[in-house]
Amino acid sequence: MNTLLTIEERNAVLLSMANLVESRKEEILKANKIDLDSYSGDDLAMEDRLKVDASKIEGMIHSLKHLASQDDPVGVERFSFKHENGMQVYNKTASFGTVMIIYESRPDVTVEAAGIAFKSGNKILLKGGKESLNSNLVIVDLWHKALEENNVATGWVEYLQFDRTKTQEFLKNPDQRVDLIVPRGGERLIQFVKENSSAQVIVSGRGNNFVYVHDKADTDIAIDVILNGKTGKISACNAVDKVLIDSRLPNKEEFLQELLSKLAENNVRVIADRSLQDLDGVKPLENEDEWYQEFLDYKALIGEVDSVSEAIAKINKYSGGHSASIISMDDKAAQQFMETVDNAAVYHNASTRFTDGGQLGLGGELAISTDKLHQRGPIGLQHLVTNKWYIHGNGQIR
Template sequence: MTETAIPTDVESAVLEACRRAKLASRALATATTTTKNDALYAMADALVANAARIVEANAVDLERGRANDMSPGLLDRLELTEQRIAAIADALRYVATLPDPVGEIRRGSTLANGIRLVQKAVPMGVVGMIYEARPNVTVDAAGLALKSGNAAVLRGGSAAASSNEVIVAVLQEALESVGLPKDAVQSIDAYGRPGARVLMNARGLVDVLVPRGGRDLIQTVVRDSTVPAIETGEGNCHVYLDASAPLDRAMAIVLNSKTHRVGVCNAAETLLVHRDAEDKMPQILTALHEAGVTLHVDDAIADLAPPAVPTVPATEEDWATEYLSMDLAIRMVDSIDEAIQHIARYSTGHTEAIVTNDIDAANHFVAHIDSAAVMVNASTRFTDGGEFGLGAEIGISTQKLHARGPMGLGELTTTTWVAYGDGHIRG
């Protein structure tokens, strides 16, 4: 997404799509929950009914991916089978079961002058999504946007363009079948990167932009958009073993945070160990090694590793790296404050955990960590919309504005103040 001139026909086509989305969003804003749920079930049914057609389009993307030497991991994320399509359809049906956030009264009171004031949740309007090579996100984003009363303009990346084109066409047919405008879900994949850049600057037509993907994509969107964007998903998460951490609890939380699923944003990437917890390290290092984790350690930790446990010297770069792999950076600290300072310097503000049996230490950690989530004696892996009881999530915000942490349907709404008077004027 370098700064090159945008062809005027691309600009006008994408802006026109955004305008149509804005118009459609007004219909969605006043659609009843019943209508929206009908649409979600119709979309799910349509995906299953058209699975063969979608798999066929997906094969074109896969073939192009293989020709372009796409990695096996990305190819796997790109691939759709009839079974996967059924699962994606079920996710839409699940969204239908979630409470509708639109219309929720957030605050309200009768003012001293008699005006009845309510602050109620309303849809954002048009949600833009920019993501990479994952056709399931197309359906997920469309479903979450719809349930929260928003129109979605989707830019899914060229690698999945054929799949997304068919999927969006199928979703649009389903929308129309329940009387909702098909412009409620649109793809701008046909306009490539210049189209994405137009979307990022469609201020006034697009109300919020949610990027999902790798660090580069997210940083580009956040840096270059004039549309308000939400920074999501980068997770250099830490586990801190306090002096008082019991061995069994430390062992369980460190292993789970690191190895339960390594490619996700809430996996731990660095372990900080209080000097007085060093007696637990030989066993923990051994368990991590046996689980297949490569240990990037400072000198003090290296000295604690049993002869059978190989380690690699950690560099400055290791502290700042979100590995997303079976690697863990480990550092010894002299105090809880040294751990907090390390986290303040290197964390992306996603999730940090403390393992401790010391109340003061737990309180001190919670008070001084500036991240979306802080776990006291629990795995970093719990930072997740489903685990937190928010239902499906559209991403995990690592910024402070609007939403922080897992973003569910409620985070796709804004609010309006409505004041009911009987001729009130201000004196």
């Protein structure tokens, strides 16, 4: 759209949308049931993301209301100075223009990610997956009603009902302006977008997150962090897939027995590398490539390392650049780990499940970027902006 909506207009639309989601939740749930009944169920993580329940509806409403309460991210002065020739120079945040979100399975993205992009002053293009079509169409219809209620053009939110071929054509040669593309989904989707897009892409990469249990770990904390990361939500990109145990850990055998017992209680299958494959109840690692894989399943891989440096090297080699946690009472070891592990988020004695816009207090997220430009980690409202220079003079020429 050519004209930036005022912050009052944007907030009013978000509040209208929150009210509509609340009053029409049965319609959303009914459409989602059609999608769930039609889904093959081949992918446990995909099905988990597809499902909308009362809790997810409440999350959508909360996200919209919270967004409406936040300050305008556009037009914020980043810095200013007076040039030696008398010009006054400012740098301020600015909207991208048009943001396209391509995503699989998750109808909540149609609310929360679109809401963040809209609040940031952008026109929204939504390309959801066919598995969530019924849910998405109902939600987009609510967006249009929210816009109409506030005398705002419905073109600010547009749903692209494209198949794979048409999506590929649009990415290469869009028939309208696209300033930024955000793919939300698995590695195949992200690679497809990167290979075909003519616009800038924010990569929300694979998780494959690690927990390293240092030799000076509080093992109770370690158990809690690993279980929370592995079993809390297997479909989340911030879930734990790999656990590294320091060979010098006191009472290592007792710790491993307790860990394996707790994981088994939660139906988690455990694979172990060569140093640990004699443990009861584990399967031996058969393919080294599994160190690279994001499981999105009740499955974990455990291995042994001899030092902090070895743990760091292993994480930097195999992880997806997302999140990693060290469990240790040694602050110096934790500092080395956190400064050297090349991930978007690094933790000390805490769960990787906090790599999430809402959980970190950002009021939701558009995506979790594993790129280093322009923003790394959860992209909240204040991050979905570019910047612009404003220069005021009184006739200066070069």
